Amino acid sequence: MRIGVLTSGGDCPGLNAVLRAVVRLVEREHGGTVIGFRDAWRGVMEDDWEVLDVSRCRGILPRGGTIIGTSRVQPYATDGGVDLVRAAVDRHRLDGFVVIGGEGSLSCAADLQRDGVPCVGVPKTIDNDVVGTERTFGFDTAVAICSSAIDRLHSTAESHDRVMFVEVMGRHVGHIALHAGLAGGATMTLIPEVPVDMEAVAGAIARRHAGLSYASIVVVAEGAQPVAGSLDGTEYEVDRFGHQRLGGISQVLAADLERRTGIETRVTILGHVQRGGTPTAQDRVLATRYGVAAASAAADGDWGVMVGLQSDRIVRVPLAEVAGRRKTVDLDLYEQVARPFFAS
Numbered sequence: 001m002r003i004g005v006l007t008s009g010g011d012c013p014g015l016n017a018v019l020r021a022v023v024r025l026v027e028r029e030h031g032g033t034v035i036g037f038r039d040a041w042r043g044v045m046e047d048d049w050e051v052l053d054v055s056r057c058r059g060i061l062p063r064g065g066t067i068i069g070t071s072r073v074q075p076y077a078t079d080g081g082v083d084l085v086r087a088a089v090d091r092h093r094l095d096g097f098v099v100i101g102g103e104g105s106l107s108c109a110a111d112l113q114r115d116g117v118p119c120v121g122v123p124k125t126i127d128n129d130v131v132g133t134e135r136t137f138g139f140d141t142a143v144a145i146c147s148s149a150i151d152r153l154h155s156t157a158e159s160h161d162r163v164m165f166v167e168v169m170g171r172h173v174g175h176i177a178l179h180a181g182l183a184g185g186a187t188m189t190l191i192p193e194v195p196v197d198m199e200a201v202a203g204a205i206a207r208r209h210a211g212l213s214y215a216s217i218v219v220v221a222e223g224a225q226p227v228a229g230s231l232d233g234t235e236y237e238v239d240r241f242g243h244q245r246l247g248g249i250s251q252v253l254a255a256d257l258e259r260r261t262g263i264e265t266r267v268t269i270l271g272h273v274q275r276g277g278t279p280t281a282q283d284r285v286l287a288t289r290y291g292v293a294a295a296s297a298a299a300d301g302d303w304g305v306m307v308g309l310q311s312d313r314i315v316r317v318p319l320a321e322v323a324g325r326r327k328t329v330d331l332d333l334y335e336q337v338a339r340p341f342f343a344s
């Protein structure tokens with residue numbers, strides 16, 4: 001049994017826990033070998049790799065990042081990329097790949113599976129937007145970091161009767177914003193799934209602060225946008241992989257709120273601090289379960305699946321059902337638990 005493994009897309013707390021679990025199961029239970037490809041598909045196509053064994057993976061469980069690096073390079077965006085991947089399979093006599101990544105990486109794995117390259121997927125993203133699983137590892141760590149920051153901002157906001165905007169990650173979905181806002185007792189939470197009505201936001205904040213000394217915390221997902229035509233958004237650069245480099249919508253919204261209400265506002269953009277550091281205990285456990293399940297699927301020859309969490313059980317979901325889809329915030333949940341506290 002020879003398995004190739006790679007970590008693809010943005011880094012995420014818990015990646016090393018998955019690698020450790022895959023290596024331990026393959027080596028200890030199946031007497032097999034795991035080849036770790038550096039910087040995701042770049043390493044596969046350029047033959048940049050190392051053997052991962054139990055000794056190499058000692059001590060990495062609590063470490064953030066990934067010991068084999070990551071990138072957003074994809075074989076379908078590279079001339080002859082798929083042929084290079086097939087050549088790597090033949091060169092290293094691989095049974096297939098364990099691909100640890102988010103929605104884009106898993107879609108690539110689904111395409112490769114369709115084109116004859118065996119793949120098993122592991123859902124990885126702090127955004128928690130992969131379909132077929134209730135939770136992705138990295139999400140719990142990101143929410144914990146954000147809610148801790150919100151706790152700290154409450155005290156400084158209360159000292160100055162300010163409105164504090166806290167911008168968190170969430171390009172297309174607001175899972176981090178919603179959960180961190182609830183955990184941190186935010187006044188309101190603004191998510192990409194619901195266009196931001198700044199007239200309503202300003203009215204709610206003004207009523208809250210009228211004649212009283214209050215502090216307000218507004219949590220904003222980086223992908224949130226105002227109602228069309230109500231306010232200019234932000235212009236974003238696009239990287240070489242076609243992704244917008246988000247960040248800064250909170251500054252636009254905060255400036256508009258201060259103009260409308262006269263209440264002093266401040267902005268904190270948490271940025272990549274949400275991705276860094278050691279994973280929480282919950283993420284370590286989930287990542288380990290995913291790694292064991294992915295290696296088991298490969299050992300069973302059950303390629304073309306992603307391992308996921310459903311009702312606290314690890315299941316196998318066809319990659320074809322995951323590709324090109326994104327799990328958004330349940331708007332009923334948002335209305336039930338976020339809107340009732342709107343500027344209360």
